[in-house]
Amino acid sequence: MTQATKAEYFPISPLILRPDFKVPFDIFLRHDDSHVLFNASGRTMTKAKRKELALAGIVTIYVDKRSRRLYHDYIRANLLDLLEDESISLTERAQAWTNAATALSKELFETNLPGPAFKKRYVRFQELIRSSAGFLSSPEPLRNLTRFIGKGYETYHHGISTMIYAVNLMQEYKFGDDEVLACxxxxxxxxxxxxxxxxxxxxxxxxxxxxASRQIFTxxxxIGVRVCAHFDLPIIATNCILFxxxxIDGKGYPTQASGEEIPLPTRVVALCNRYDDLTRNRPYSRAVKPFDALKSLTDDKGLVEPDMLKRFIKLLSRAEIV
Ligand SMILES: [Fe+2]
Structure with a gap:
């Protein structure tokens, strides 16, 4: 192993690297306060090396920040193949997807809005959903994904979760790819x-x-629509943010729209947002079990129409989440 020179690093999961494929950037392990080279750029990350890491209990490896672009190009080029690689367990593939999505959405939410960097990161995330839509909406991967995406307090954790449920529910309505992606x-x-x-x-x-606090919060x-107004967000996406x-009972905010005045993809997001709120630990509340969350949503007659809730329960049941 070679001692690395002074540099800054960002953490990734070893699961994101496709086994037996060349990796176009250096990979480091953290050792006390320094980082040591584990796999040099251009060398293959063999199954044996992955196993070596797993046996040592190493769940985080590091990449030099100067290689960030190479890393993103690699993810873009390999994630779909990784997701379809049946020699890798579904759990590992779900974890790999979650790692990629979390890293990209964290970057997106931490960008100084609005600006070219935000737009670039938005496009990257959009590509991620486009290329993995099939994986996201198959029952077994969905069940595995929910084990990973339910964790974390940050706004982007909640955003990823809501997105996955919304993509699935939109597909229950047989919307086309563009509408599903926009939602x-x-x-x-x-x-x-x-x-x-x-x-x-x-x-x-x-x-x-x-x-006073509630006035600011609501x-x-x-504010979300305003920060996104500087680039061409599809109208479906803008509506989801705004509404x-x-x-449907007209008791929401900011416009107290009711019934079908609220577009269907927006109602989808309203439901998925609420379900994820209930099933996620928050600083002020404990997560409830999926069954109890659905019970509470069933009792809340005014959020969305019963038919939508029925479709949502059906897709969660199919994935054996409830
Ligand atoms: Fe909200």
């Missing part, structure tokens, strides 16, 4: 208006907020 991107970005809001506010239960759909807190 997926709207679901991913639906809470982007929360980015930059006071941390203490975001850690408060919306139901327990003071009127601005987030409008994801509307309800």
């Amino acid at each position: 997926g991107m709207g679901a991913l970005l639906h809470d982007i208006g929360l980015v930059g809001m006071d941390k203490a506010l975001l850690e408060t239960d919306p139901a327990a907020m003071s009127p 601005m987030h759909p409008l 994801h807190h509307e309800r």
Whole structure:
């Protein structure tokens, strides 16, 4: 092993590397305070090397930040093949997808909005969904994905989860690829208006907020649309951001639209957003089990129509999530 020179590194999972394929960037292991070269650029990441890492309990490897572009190109070129590689367990493939999606969406949410960097990262994420839509909406991968995507407090964790459920539910309605993708991107970005809001506010239960705090908080759909207004977001995605807190009984916000005034893909995001809220640990609440979340959604007659909830329950049942 070679001692690395001074550099900055970012963490990745070994699972993201396709076994027995050449990796176009150096891979390092962390050893105390330094990083040591494990697999040099251009060399094959063999199954034996992956096994060596697994046996040593190493779940994080590192890439030099200067190789970030090579890394993203590699992910783009290999993820679909990795997802379709049946020699890799479904659990590992689901973990690999989650790692890639989390890294890309974290970058997207941390960009200084709006600007060219945001647009570039948006396109990268869109490519990720486009290329993995088949994987995301098959029952078995979905069941495995929900084990990984349910973790994390950050807005982008919730965004990825909502996106996966929304892509699946849109496909229940037989929407075309473009509509599914637009709704997926709207679901991913639906809470982007929360980015930059006071941390203490975001850690408060919306139901327990003071009127002043609530007024600020409920601005987030409008802020979200404003930050995304600088590039051509499809109208379906814009609607999902703007209206994801509307309800068919007209008691939502920001416009109190009701029934079919709220477009169907937006109602899809409203439902998936609420389901993920209920099943995710938050600083102010504990996650409930999928069955209990669906019970609570069934009792809440005014969020979306019963038929939509029925389709949602059907897809979760098919994936054996409930
Ligand atoms: Fe929201």
